[in-house]
Amino acid sequence: MKKILPILAIILVAGQLVFANVSSKERSALLDLYNDTNGAEWVNKWDLSAPVTEWYGVKVIDGHVVEINLFRNNLSGVIPKSIKKLKNLSHLNLAFNNLAGEFPKELSDLEQLKVLKLEMNRLKGVIPDEIGSLKNLEELSLFNNFLNGSIPESIGDIKNLKVLNLSSNNLKGEIPESLGNLTMLKSLGLFENTLEGSIPSTLGNLAQLKELVLANNNLGGEIPKEFGQLASLEILQIQNNKFNSYKSLEMMNTKQFLVFDYDKEDVRLDFKDMDFSKTRMADTKFEEDRDN
Template sequence: MKTFTYSLLLCLVSVFSYAEISSAEKSALVKFHSSTNGNQWKIKWDLTTSPTKWYGVQIKNDKVVGLSLPNNNLKGTLPSELGQLKSIEIIDLFKNELTGNIPSSLGDLQMLHTLNISFNRLNGAIPVSLCNAKSLKVLELYMNSLTGTLPKEIGKLSNLENLSLFNNQLSGELPSTLYTIKSLKVLMLNSNNFTGKLSYEVENLTSLQNLSLFENNFIGQVPFELEKLKNLNELNISYNQFNGLISYALAKKDTFQMTMLNDKGVAVRLPLLTDNTGVVGTPD
């Protein structure tokens, strides 16, 4: 009996020692490897070994939970097969040379909380389906060549804390649903082609700490509701076409002190409200 028990334990140890991810997940990683020119990566995968030994792949309970290959000379496109990594929580492919579109299948990743594919050469629109990845807390797509609008479905990402889309070619007005994401702490949309007004509903973003909208084409009055955001410690909305009066407090908080471009493209500062003595404040 003791011999049988000992043999059984050895078998169990052996099984757990050689436990592997599913064939679907392994196939997805192999496809990712080939689509991004894996043979030219800085740190390469040996596909003859177990995925547990592949650089940047994090596995937990026989599931892929992380794929982190920043600055690793990835070239090519992101395959739709990434959507097969159903348990993945983090995808970090920052600073590579990825091209093509963002796969719509990433929206199938319900456990994904961090997606960073910034500083690449991605183009096309932000897929609406990405807004189905409701666990997302960090969505960083900055410094690419993305076009189109910010999907109105963005409001479905109710856990989002960091939305960084700066230095792209995004356009259109900000959807009203954006102002419903009360968890947002960082909203960086600068250096795009956004238009329209900044809604007074911005006051709903009570967790906001960093708001960067400079170098766009926003118009209209700067909402005074910005002053209600008590956690806001970094603000830059200059180099737009905002108009009207602004307070000294807001002008002082803005990095470029509310310097806008007028209809002739000339940089001018917005005029300040007078204080209770009738004296106009100056941001200097």
């Protein structure tokens, strides 16, 4: 027995040296991600016998995994629930893959996240209300998935958010007024969903907004007069909706616009300092077969 103990100690120490760059808990979470997303078929595979610091797309600082970037790496399967163990993760980019299954609410436990990019996958289900707990998030990109339900009001609690893109999903209901709390927001994309109701006037609070894309929904009513406050706006796309009045657009100084699309050719508005060479009027419906 006395001889066995030193041998076990040597094995234990050796194991700690090999994987000393991260804790066993964090390494286990990474292994779950590898196995649950068919790591053997990845474009850039992980050498599981090597230190975690050498794994493709993984960044480690002070013994903690802080970044995972597996963009366009042929991931398939589901995002494991154990990903919540990566408590120091600040960047997660799994975009342009073939991930399926429900949007994992466990991602909401990653309170250090600044960037969450899951666009161009096949995720379904609702965006959980818990998403609002990601107070440090600056970019949330979920476009082109199969997410349904409504946009959570809690997203308005993510005050540091600069980019929010939920376009090309199956989201329904109204645009939450709480999005007007995102005063750091520079880009808001809600294109191609089935959103309805009026645009909330609170969006006029987004003074830093440069890009607003609401096209291809079922939005109605009038354009809020508060849009006149969006002095930084460069891209505005609101075509293919059901608005009954565009009169408030006259309040906008549109000479700085790079893109300005709406779909009422017979509307005659007195725009302030409009440079029509920089704008375009949408005269055709946008159609896309997302299964192709």
